[in-house]
Amino acid sequence: MKWDTLEEEQCSLARTVAVIGDRWSLLVLRECFLRIRRFEEFQSRLGITRHLLADRLKKFVKFGVLRRVKYQDRPARYEYILTQRGLDLYPIVMSIVHWGDTHMVDERGRPLLHQHKKCGKDFDPVMICSECGEPLLAREVHTHAGPGAPKPAAAIG
Amino acid sequence: MKWDTLEEEQCSLARTVAVIGDRWSLLVLRECFLRIRRFEEFQSRLGITRHLLADRLKKFVKFGVLRRVKYQDRPARYEYILTQRGLDLYPIVMSIVHWGDTHMVDERGRPLLHQHKKCGKDFDPVMICSECGEPLLAREVHTHAGPGAPKPAAAIG
DNA sequence: ACGATATCGTTCTAAAAAGGAACTGTCAAA
């Protein structure tokens, strides 16, 4: 398994890691969900090197997670905006935040709370089974080969 | 924001990225959930360099995600086993797999299916609001400062 | 007209991380 051909692996986790598994990628994504859109703003908020930022934005555009949209001519200026594919990364971001809220906070407590506009309450994200609606626990899940499985099923998904 | 002090950031995403955001970390974690426990087995399945593998395992132990358990003396041999803290990473892993299943599969389809032992059916993971039970969409969530917020609320969580 | 500022990158060099292969130490089995 080579890092630079991860997207060709027959494993959905490996392929997603090819998109978000780089150093800085998840932090750039965090900014996207906070509605940051411009190069300078990403750069100054994250302190990432400009070179890496350019790389990561290019990679996200290549994988269809961000759209590069011109917002002015002369000089041409672009914004980076989440596509639907990018918005679909939200559960990943929220589950990461939630693990941090649970296991990595200090005595001051959570830095941010999340309010669900629909019900008006501060919430935690909960992952459930699409079929029965029960919360998912690692021990209660059995994996088996799907149609796109390699000969020996050697991947989590 | 420096990569090597990420765990001290006042942001739950950044702190979690300090644990799982390295190259290879998520792939090692995948193997853990597939019940891989020994150095050689991780190494041969992933093709990761031995040096990096040793580093990543050490880091997971340091952050309490894995437990290093001696399973024989003379010579001392160890296994790496998920702690509860590690098992709690399951929603992150599943949401990553699910995004890959949705957006990165080729014509062959999903490599792996997941069966929920409780209801017996193959499922997708769905993220819902802990308060009202509705599925979570990025656009329907409002973030606001929590008790551990930095002066200007500049983090997703 | 002139300099300052804004924006989105690219270029350059040094430092850090990752890749790759061989090696160590201990024990069991053939």
Add this chain to the structure above:
DNA sequence: TTTGACAGTTCCTTTTTAGAACGATATCGT
């Protein structure tokens, strides 16, 4: 005695990342 399993470590090369400066293009203030 030799081979092999296991869990790393050591050494060296290649790739990535960090850090700072530079370029191109345009607007704004004076």
